[in-house]
Amino acid sequence: MTDRLRLGIFLVAGPVFLGLYCYAALNLPPWGQYRGPYGDMIARLAVYERHATDTVNAINYDYRGFDTLGEEFILFTAAIGVSMLLRREKDVPTSPVGKVEDRPPLSEAVRAVISPALLITVIFGFYIGLHGQLTPGGGFQGGVILATASVLVYLAANTEGFKRITSHVAVEVVEAAGASSYALIGVMPVLIGLPFLTNILPLGTTGDVFSAGNIALISACVGIEVTAAFLLVIYTYLEEIVTGEIPEE
Amino acid sequence: MIWCGAGILILLAISGFMVVRTQNVIEQVIALSFYGLVTALMFFFFQAPDVALSQITVGAVALPLMIMLALSRMKFRKFTRQKEGEHD
Numbered sequence: 001m002t003d004r005l006r007l008g009i010f011l012v013a014g015p016v017f018l019g020l021y022c023y024a025a026l027n028l029p030p031w032g033q034y035r036g037p038y039g040d041m042i043a044r045l046a047v048y049e050r051h052a053t054d055t056v057n058a059i060n061y062d063y064r065g066f067d068t069l070g071e072e073f074i075l076f077t078a079a080i081g082v083s084m085l086l087r088r089e090k091d092v093p094t095s096p097v098g099k100v101e102d103r104p105p106l107s108e109a110v111r112a113v114i115s116p117a118l119l120i121t122v123i124f125g126f127y128i129g130l131h132g133q134l135t136p137g138g139g140f141q142g143g144v145i146l147a148t149a150s151v152l153v154y155l156a157a158n159t160e161g162f163k164r165i166t167s168h169v170a171v172e173v174v175e176a177a178g179a180s181s182y183a184l185i186g187v188m189p190v191l192i193g194l195p196f197l198t199n200i201l202p203l204g205t206t207g208d209v210f211s212a213g214n215i216a217l218i219s220a221c222v223g224i225e226v227t228a229a230f231l232l233v234i235y236t237y238l239e240e241i242v243t244g245e246i247p248e249e
Numbered sequence: 250m251i252w253c254g255a256g257i258l259i260l261l262a263i264s265g266f267m268v269v270r271t272q273n274v275i276e277q278v279i280a281l282s283f284y285g286l287v288t289a290l291m292f293f294f295f296q297a298p299d300v301a302l303s304q305i306t307v308g309a310v311a312l313p314l315m316i317m318l319a320l321s322r323m324k325f326r327k328f329t330r331q332k333e334g335e336h337d
Contacts, residue, residue: 031251056299128302136298144306151314230311237318 051203052133052212060138061218065197069182072222076179079229083172083236106155114156121149132219133212139219143226150231159238168239171232178225185218257294261287274320278313285309 029035042063043055052058060068129142154162189198197214204211264284271277285308292301 031254054299137302138299141299141302141306144303144311148306148310151310233315234318237315237322240322 047206050199050212050215051206052215053207054133054135054138056136057132057138057215057219058212061132061215061222062197062199062212065186065214065218068218068222069186069197072179072182072225075226075229076175079175079232082233086236086240111156114152118149118152118156121145121152125149129220129223130209130216133215134207134209139222139224140226142219143223144230146223146227147230147234151234154234154238162235162238166231166235168232168235171228171235175225175228175232178221178223178228181221182218182225185214185221254294257287257291261291275317278316278320281316282309282313285312 034040042059046052046055046058050058050062052062125142125145127142128137128145129139132138132142150162150165153165186197189200190196192200194200199212199214201213201217203213210216261284264280264287268277268280268284271280285304288308289301289304292298292304
């Protein structure tokens, strides 16, 4: 395909797309207007029914808990897939060719800033993860923030420092435990004859940290799973890059 | 209020376009990180703080980190291939 032909196609397709786009944009609802009935209804009912002030998480972990279960297992499968593709087999002989510099060339000033930043990140991660039913946030966000805290350790020290705070086996086990405990919480109501993922735990006082029943518990499980999944992926990559060994092909 | 939202959307469009236009891969990752931050700002402005929080960490930190790790791994492979070639 020559440049001329390509430009011709663009000059035809571009205006057509622009026209259709403007036509579609003109039919959008006005600024700040919401048309459907469900959003307004759930926003009113969530506090009364579930004692959760963050309606988004009431939907994610309760009203539509089954969808989130699927999403969680997508992340689980993705992390397992990465660690399987990049796994290191004990039997295959490796040839150490070249060595990657395992000391990030950072100034002392940056490394001095990292330790207070690490403290704040860990506290903020736990706060976000445990207050999912009250304020914006929840397990997924808290888990990702906690996982980035480990990257700060890698930045401040090196891969050895990163490996000291994690263990491949432990991360795998914790990830599986986090993912399966969500499913087990869902199965619990089935044992007493209620639908899957029914909120059976006591709802507590609205605004309390230990409120909203299942929502807080599921949020914590998701946080554990997400932290472990991200740690597993980062660990797997770092292990292969920094050891400086490749399996013989 | 409307103009502020429109400004964020235009900034988002420009930064998205610049991500595509950037030639160097490393620079592109940094541009992608900035694009993730602007996306998070957009989510926050349009009253989705939940999504904004995950977008800040995933879009601005985790995704560029994964790409950087994958890139450095690819470079390492290439480096070892060249070394092997020299021995022949």
